[in-house]
Amino acid sequence: MKxxxxxPLWSWFxxxxxxxxxxxxxxxxxxxxxxxxxxxxxxxxxVLAAVHHAEVIAHRVGExxxxxxxxxxxxxxxxxxxxxxxxxxxxxxxxxxxxxxFAAVMIILNGMVGLCLLMGGxxxxxxxxxxxxxxxxxxxxxxxxxLTLVLPNYTTTVPGPFYSESQLAFIAxxxxxxxxxxxxxxxxxxxxxxxxxxxxxxxxxxxxPPDTNVALASLGLLLVCLAAVVLLAKSLAPxxxxxxxxxxxxxxxxxxxxAAVVLLxxxxxxxxAARVNRLQTSLNLALGSALATIxxxxxxxxxxxxxxxxxxxxxxxxxxxxxxxxSLLVATLSLGTGRTTVLQGVVxxxxxxxxxxxxxxx
Numbered sequence: 001m002k003x004x005x006x007x008p009l010w011s012w013f014x015x016x017x018x019x020x021x022x023x024x025x026x027x028x029x030x031x032x033x034x035x036x037x038x039x040x041x042x043x044x045x046x047v048l049a050a051v052h053h054a055e056v057i058a059h060r061v062g063e064x065x066x067x068x069x070x071x072x073x074x075x076x077x078x079x080x081x082x083x084x085x086x087x088x089x090x091x092x093x094x095x096x097x098x099x100x101x102f103a104a105v106m107i108i109l110n111g112m113v114g115l116c117l118l119m120g121g122x123x124x125x126x127x128x129x130x131x132x133x134x135x136x137x138x139x140x141x142x143x144x145x146x147l148t149l150v151l152p153n154y155t156t157t158v159p160g161p162f163y164s165e166s167q168l169a170f171i172a173x174x175x176x177x178x179x180x181x182x183x184x185x186x187x188x189x190x191x192x193x194x195x196x197x198x199x200x201x202x203x204x205x206x207x208x209p210p211d212t213n214v215a216l217a218s219l220g221l222l223l224v225c226l227a228a229v230v231l232l233a234k235s236l237a238p239x240x241x242x243x244x245x246x247x248x249x250x251x252x253x254x255x256x257x258x259a260a261v262v263l264l265x266x267x268x269x270x271x272x273a274a275r276v277n278r279l280q281t282s283l284n285l286a287l288g289s290a291l292a293t294i295x296x297x298x299x300x301x302x303x304x305x306x307x308x309x310x311x312x313x314x315x316x317x318x319x320x321x322x323x324x325x326x327s328l329l330v331a332t333l334s335l336g337t338g339r340t341t342v343l344q345g346v347v348x349x350x351x352x353x354x355x356x357x358x359x360x361x362x
Contacts, residue, residue, distance in 0.1 A: 007056065007217060015221060016041040018228035025235055036239050043232040044261065047077060050225035051265035053218035060215040065187055068288060073222060075292040078104065078262045079300045080230040084236045085258070086304055090312060095313035097301035099255025101294050102320060105141075106355045107259055108290040109327045112267045114348025116282045117334075120274035121342035127279040131338040133193035135184070138335065139289035140182045142328045144175050144291070148298045149324060158258035161315025165306055168314075172299035177297035181293030186288075196280045252359055263289065279340070319362065323355050 021042045025035070039209060054073035061069060082100050086093045120127045148171060157164040186194050210218070244253050266289055273282040298314075305312040316324060330351060334344035 006082055007053075010045075011049045011052050011221065014042075014045035015224045015228050018046040018225070018232060022228065022231050022235070029043075035143070036236070037215050039232055039236055043229055043236065046225045046232065047229045047261060048265050050077060050222055050229065051269070053222040053225065055269060056210055056218040057117050057215055057222065060209050060212075062209070070188060072292055072296075073226070073259060074161065074262055074266050074289055075296050077229050078222055078258065078293060079297050080226065081233045081262065082232040082297060082301060084230055085240075085254075086301065087355075088234055088237045089241065091308075091310050092142055094305065094310050096252070096255060097297060098149065098314050098316065099252040100258050101255075101297050102316060102324065103252075103256040103259035104263060104293040105145060105290050106323065106327060106352065107256075107263055107267075108286050108293070108351035109141075109331055110290075110348045110355065112263065112270055113331065113335075113344045114352055115267070116270050116274035116286065116345070117308050117340045118342050118345030118349060119271060120277065120279055120282070121340060121345055123275055126339055126341050127274070127277060128339050129280040129283055129335075130193055130195070131336075132225055133280070134287065134335050134338075136182065136185060136190075136193060137283075137291060138328070138332055140178055141287065141291055141294070142332075144178050144294050144298075144326060145328065147171055147174060148294060149316050150321050153321070158311075161313055161317075162311050163314060167303050168312060169306065172302040175298050179291055182291060182295075186202045194280070194284055196278060240244065249360060250362055256356075256359060260312070283335070303338070319358060323351070323358075327351055 021039055022036075025039070050073060054069055058065070058069045078100065080350060082097050085096055089096070117127075151171075152163050153161050155163060155167060156264060240254055240257060241251075244251065244257075266285060270282045270285040273279070273285065302312060304310075327348075334340065334347060
């Protein structure tokens, strides 16, 4: 069997650069566009490196644990970014979590899934996947999304798109219970629902799993990268918000930027899987990320809001609610047969384009 290659040099180099930039920022406190660009590049490099190391660990533990590790790692980065921006911006950023979670769900459910179905269908004609695992993912996602992003508009204890403190705590617990149950089903009770139809073929495509030393090195580097991302994001928070305000764009665009940066590496991983006809792995990555994003982010920001006495804005406006419900409906229909073509991919991408356009031009 061929030996798994060592970790690439760039995956070691990225966190070193990120922490070096932070040291310069802390020691000299310089200002300027050049440093801002370097900080942004350093953060993106650390995000890419973090997801690469998560993929190495995922490959070591195998499916479906692998996609779960990657989803939780990406969500940890996203939660860290949101909490950093909320703590630095104060009560004025209480809608940031809603905007970012909604953006992540739309990017995953329409952009990521749509591109995977389109590229996979274009190359392989028709692709198949396990219907039971995808149905379980969509059912859980629909429940958490509506309870956290739509229902707050219709409760009456506190007027407006908000939950009261007790309601927010209850919904946070509900989100954790739903996500925890999904993880239990995915990894223990019904693990076979989320495995490729032909595991042997999947193993032929994959390189041999990394050894224990490589996996442990990736675990350590993953933690270093995550810490760097949190601190770099906190340093860049004022710049991101100022740039959006200067451009005259809606504040919701900040959430789109955060979600896009965090999900880009995982989107590339899902696309690679679809292109080599491993649509099951691709959908595990995409839907698992959406579930981890909403199921873990909402409880985390709820805790921050309750601890600081802030009113967390969760309810979507009418336009966004329609797009969310349309996306869930279309995903249920397009992934409801176990087989996909380019048509489903185009439909999802059109909805994604509408979402992006109406975010900038509401």
